[in-house]
Amino acid sequence: MTISQFVFAPEEPAHDAEIEEINAEAFGPGRFTRAAQRIREGGPHDRGLSFVALSGTNVIASVRQTPVKAGEGRALLLGPLAVRPAWKNIGIGRRLMAMALDAAKKTGWPAVVLVGDEPYYGPLGFNRMPRGQISLPGPVDPNRVLAHEIEPGAVARLTGMLDHEERAKG
């Protein structure tokens, strides 16, 4: 199995049900109570900056990005990222991450943040954020709050409560 047999494409509404299944399989029922999910509930993700991997017509992996704000800063919140178990470890996650970051950069987003495993995301260009610089609407391990800076200084501008861009507008 090689990565070249899969098609990578922007997410479409028709993919929603399968993406929901993939995330249920990867994260279980606890996914609804995660701090990042509470932010995502504040408004829509950006489909143009969210991507799927397809095997034929089946969605086998997904990454989403959601516009967020904190203090004077704005960013994309990346996640969930999930790959169906049968297709793990062949580079699909990394490819989706590269597409997400490339799309963020091309559309002028200054930074991308996520809650995730540093050993996976570190080599993909994410660094741990300074402890306490931002908070999330729920408990989160500060060692898992990671950021990828696109525009110099953009991560330092993210301060205080991270929230969906639409909800942050009030």
Ligand SMILES: CC(C)(COP(=O)(O)OP(=O)(O)OC[C@H]1O[C@@H](n2cnc3c(N)ncnc32)[C@H](O)[C@@H]1OP(=O)(O)O)[C@@H](O)C(=O)NCCC(=O)NCCS
């Ligand atoms: C994490 C996940 C998205 C990786 O996708 P993938 O397509 O399997 O990953 P890739 O093929 O791009 O990369 C595989 C490499 O990442 C490593 N890796 C996978 N998950 C990792 C983790 N949590 N921490 C550190 N390394 C990890 C693998 O060991 C492998 O290393 P190698 O290249 O040295 O062999 C996928 O395993 C998944 O869906 N997991 C369940 C959901 C999840 O945890 N999502 C991330 C939320 S933080």
